[in-house]
Amino acid sequence: MSAAPVDAATPPDHGWSKGLRPALRRWVGFEAVVALAMVLTGLAIYFQDALTHETLSFGPKDLGTAFYSYGYDDRGDGGHSRATVDQARPLAFACEIRSGFTYPYCGFGITFDTHQNQKGLDLSDFESLSLAISYRGNSKLVRVDLRDKDPRYATLAHVADKANEADFPIRPGRQTVTLGLRDFSVADWWRSQTNATAELARPSFHNVVALELVTGLDSGPGEQKFQIERITFHRTLISNESWFGGIGIAWALLIGIAIRHRRGQMASLKRSAERALRESERLHRTILESSADCIVLLSPDGRIEYINAAAVDAFELPDAGQVRGRRWTDFWNPEEICTFVNGLERAARGETARLRGPGPTARGTRRWWDAIISPLVDESGSITGILAVSRDVTVDRERSEQLKWASEHDALTHLPNRRSFQSRLQAATLRAMQAGEQVGLLLIDLDHFKHVNDSLGHSAGDELLKIVGERLRNCVRGNDLVARIGGDEFAILLEDVDSADALLHVGRQVQERLQAPARAGGRALCGGASIGGALFPTNAGTAHDLFKYADTALYELKQNGRGGTKLFDNYMLAEAEKMASQLNLARGALNEKTVVPLYQPKIDLHTGDAVGLEALLRWRHPRRGLQLPATLEEAFNDYELAAKIGELMQQKVARDIRQWLDNDVEFGRVSINAAPAEFLRDDYAERLLAILKTNEVPADRVEVEVTEHAFLGRGPEYVARALNVLKEAGTTVSLDDFGTGCSSLSHLRDLPVDVVKVDKSFVQQMTDDSEIAAIVAAVIDLANSLSIEVVAEGVETPAQIDLLRVMGCRIAQGYYFSAAIEADAVVAVLPAKKAVAA
Numbered sequence: 001m002s003a004a005p006v007d008a009a010t011p012p013d014h015g016w017s018k019g020l021r022p023a024l025r026r027w028v029g030f031e032a033v034v035a036l037a038m039v040l041t042g043l044a045i046y047f048q049d050a051l052t053h054e055t056l057s058f059g060p061k062d063l064g065t066a067f068y069s070y071g072y073d074d075r076g077d078g079g080h081s082r083a084t085v086d087q088a089r090p091l092a093f094a095c096e097i098r099s100g101f102t103y104p105y106c107g108f109g110i111t112f113d114t115h116q117n118q119k120g121l122d123l124s125d126f127e128s129l130s131l132a133i134s135y136r137g138n139s140k141l142v143r144v145d146l147r148d149k150d151p152r153y154a155t156l157a158h159v160a161d162k163a164n165e166a167d168f169p170i171r172p173g174r175q176t177v178t179l180g181l182r183d184f185s186v187a188d189w190w191r192s193q194t195n196a197t198a199e200l201a202r203p204s205f206h207n208v209v210a211l212e213l214v215t216g217l218d219s220g221p222g223e224q225k226f227q228i229e230r231i232t233f234h235r236t237l238i239s240n241e242s243w244f245g246g247i248g249i250a251w252a253l254l255i256g257i258a259i260r261h262r263r264g265q266m267a268s269l270k271r272s273a274e275r276a277l278r279e280s281e282r283l284h285r286t287i288l289e290s291s292a293d294c295i296v297l298l299s300p301d302g303r304i305e306y307i308n309a310a311a312v313d314a315f316e317l318p319d320a321g322q323v324r325g326r327r328w329t330d331f332w333n334p335e336e337i338c339t340f341v342n343g344l345e346r347a348a349r350g351e352t353a354r355l356r357g358p359g360p361t362a363r364g365t366r367r368w369w370d371a372i373i374s375p376l377v378d379e380s381g382s383i384t385g386i387l388a389v390s391r392d393v394t395v396d397r398e399r400s401e402q403l404k405w406a407s408e409h410d411a412l413t414h415l416p417n418r419r420s421f422q423s424r425l426q427a428a429t430l431r432a433m434q435a436g437e438q439v440g441l442l443l444i445d446l447d448h449f450k451h452v453n454d455s456l457g458h459s460a461g462d463e464l465l466k467i468v469g470e471r472l473r474n475c476v477r478g479n480d481l482v483a484r485i486g487g488d489e490f491a492i493l494l495e496d497v498d499s500a501d502a503l504l505h506v507g508r509q510v511q512e513r514l515q516a517p518a519r520a521g522g523r524a525l526c527g528g529a530s531i532g533g534a535l536f537p538t539n540a541g542t543a544h545d546l547f548k549y550a551d552t553a554l555y556e557l558k559q560n561g562r563g564g565t566k567l568f569d570n571y572m573l574a575e576a577e578k579m580a581s582q583l584n585l586a587r588g589a590l591n592e593k594t595v596v597p598l599y600q601p602k603i604d605l606h607t608g609d610a611v612g613l614e615a616l617l618r619w620r621h622p623r624r625g626l627q628l629p630a631t632l633e634e635a636f637n638d639y640e641l642a643a644k645i646g647e648l649m650q651q652k653v654a655r656d657i658r659q660w661l662d663n664d665v666e667f668g669r670v671s672i673n674a675a676p677a678e679f680l681r682d683d684y685a686e687r688l689l690a691i692l693k694t695n696e697v698p699a700d701r702v703e704v705e706v707t708e709h710a711f712l713g714r715g716p717e718y719v720a721r722a723l724n725v726l727k728e729a730g731t732t733v734s735l736d737d738f739g740t741g742c743s744s745l746s747h748l749r750d751l752p753v754d755v756v757k758v759d760k761s762f763v764q765q766m767t768d769d770s771e772i773a774a775i776v777a778a779v780i781d782l783a784n785s786l787s788i789e790v791v792a793e794g795v796e797t798p799a800q801i802d803l804l805r806v807m808g809c810r811i812a813q814g815y816y817f818s819a820a821i822e823a824d825a826v827v828a829v830l831p832a833k834k835a836v837a838a
Contacts, residue, residue, distance in 0.1 A: 060090035120209035137224030413469030507565030760794020
């Protein structure tokens with residue numbers, strides 16, 4: 001028998017393949033799909049952030065490419081804080097907070113506008129900002145500014161970009177701070193300065209050109225250091241709901257396939273589901289009963305079907321068995337819970353209502369509630385019930401009210417604070433504008449309050465402030481506002497003021513009340529106050545200007561003597577602007593290169609020899625050339641600026657003297673003028689002697705000129721001490737402008753005066769006025785009798801020289817001999833004086 005033929009195209013059927021095929025089909029069947037779905041789900045969850053979120057991150061290595069850094073501080077506002085950016089460590093900076101400005105601060109910023117084309121970052125779709133930062137200092141709060149630039153801001157006065165700001169707490173050490181961009185708000189100063197529309201005044205992040213950190217707002221003096229390790233912006237590309245919703249849909253499809261392929265297991269699954277449902281009901285009931293929230297399930301007509309124990313207790317109802325089946329409104333007067341009833345009616349129409357407000361319990365106890373009332377809807381869309389979830393927030397409400405009160409009131413006097421006052425002032429001016437009325441503002445500064453703190457201690461000062469606050473409350477009308485806006489500064493806001501006389505009358509009442517003796521620190525104190533006032537709209541058109549002008553009037557009063565009440569006048573504003581302009585000019589213009597000393601020779605009227613020089617301050621303007629000190633007059637009343645100008649002059653004069661000594665120029669002594677404010681640091685003598693020592697200039701080659709105003713202003717004891725120290729070192733002391741209104745013979749007796757200078761206003765009139773001539777002669781005779789040298793200033797005619805010689809005056813200076821000249825010309829001029837004067 002022959003074998004059956006074998007088809008070459010048909011593979012041989014091995015026995016092991018028969019068992020492999022079904023197993024392979026099972027393996028690549030539903031289980032494989034489930035396994036693959038689980039793997040994909042795991043990968044989707046693991047890589048969720050990478051796929052659904054985007055970050056924009058900056059670190060130290062990005063400096064110079066993605067951004068540039070900068071720092072600033074409050075010196076532009078008259079303060080003395082100092083911000084330093086560490087060039088060696090990118091994104092590191094330090095801040096030295098110093099007193100001087102009302103709210104001292106420092107700032108550090110990075111600009112994303114690296115090409116200077118006003119293009120920054122578009123963060124409009126970003127949600128949060130993270131800062132990885134290391135900090136050392138005593139501040140508890142730091143402000144973040146995101147500067148947004150928009151062409152529409154160009155129409156707003158003095159505004160380059162919008163300041164979106166938010167605060168975050170900070171502690172020493174390394175930390176990561178996350179801020180939501182929703183937490184940012186537009187800075188109040190930006191809105192107030194720009195009067196921007198509501199649209200422009202909302203936070204925006206379409207073109208963020210810079211990020212700034214501002215510190216010092218809540219801290220005292222001291223050093224603070226920052227190191228920013230990473231700045232990161234976050235945004236969501238795909239929401240969690242969409243992402244996990246997609247995963248859920250995929251799993252729903254997979255479960256549908258599983259149900260289709262597992263029909264045989266449906267009965268078992270149903271029984272398991274029923275058991276799970278029962279367990280779930282027990283679990284839900286346990287959760288509901290354990291919840292601290294008040295949960296009530298109502299029928300569509302408002303009958304109670306379920307109420308948990310927390311609701312029975314909070315609403316002070318009978319037990320759950322007694323209330324079930326009864327209408328909710330059976331336990332209250334409907335008028336007392338009309339808001340809740342309205343919420344039930346809305347839920348019955350298919351709406352969800354969120355309610356927050358006061359309401360009584362069933363026994364009448366007043367509470368504050370936060371409630372959500374939602375409809376329960378079945379598969380067909382019919383409303384099957386109403387769910388009310390409430391929470392008693394009375395304690396939180398009371399705490400919030402307390403915090404709000406504390407944020408708006410001064411803790412010591414319980415008067416409204418500056419922040420609350422500014423808000424009330426703004427509202428009062430708006431009401432006055434609408435009603436056509438006037439608003440009056442009085443700013444009150446207690447006279448010599450510092451003496452109370454210095455002599456009796458701060459506790460006595462606090463007692464006095466509380467007494468002052470109470471007296472101010474008692475001397476105004478019920479609708480007037482009294483606030484404490486600073487240390488010893490108070491404000492009174494008076495609405496519907498008839499006239500300026502009425503405002504002055506209130507000022508006089510305040511003066512009378514404050515002058516009555518007050519007991520503080522165990523002593524009876526009699527105090528006074530300086531009061532500045534202004535009217536809206538008579539003097540000012542805005543609340544900001546009203547405060548500014550009242551403060552200007554107060555400053556004017558204090559400049560010319562304390563006490564009394566002074567109302568704003570337009571001339572004060574011009575003076576204030578002039579002073580501010582001079583101060584700003586001095587701060588920016590005066591430096592080592594611009595300060596120039598000129599020298600005017602002093603001539604011996606008998607020999608014609610130059611016996612000395614007076615150093616006169618000039619400063620070089622970039623366009624107008626050399627300028628007189630009068631252009632910066634206000635700077636000499638400022639403590640810091642006067643010291644700075646004086647030190648620059650002393651350095652330059654000392655170097656000139658050293659050069660003349662090296663060249664054997666016979667110049668006698670060089671006199672240097674000292675402003676009264678220069679003595680307030682109480683180290684004037686030591687600083688001047690140190691400069692002379694550094695330049696190897698003998699102290700006896702210098703003469704210090706002071707006016708008598710220095711002994712009548714602040715700190716006369718500092719002036720006397722400095723002059724005595726200089727006198728002991730060999731320096732000559734001269735009394736300038738003698739005889740011009742404030743002269744006192746006691747100054748010649750009690751102070752180490754070597755020279756008296758007769759003011760040029762007397763010298764230039766004495767040849768035409770016999771009375772003036774008699775005064776000059778008397779001054780010269782008095783000085784000669786006390787062995788004090790006399791120098792006549794402002795000599796311009798031969799007749800003046802002849803008369804001075806007759807009177808016994810030996811030394812003079814003025815344009816007759818020489819105008820003020822620069823140091824290079826002194827050598828050429830000094831030998832020529834004898835021929836001119838002879």
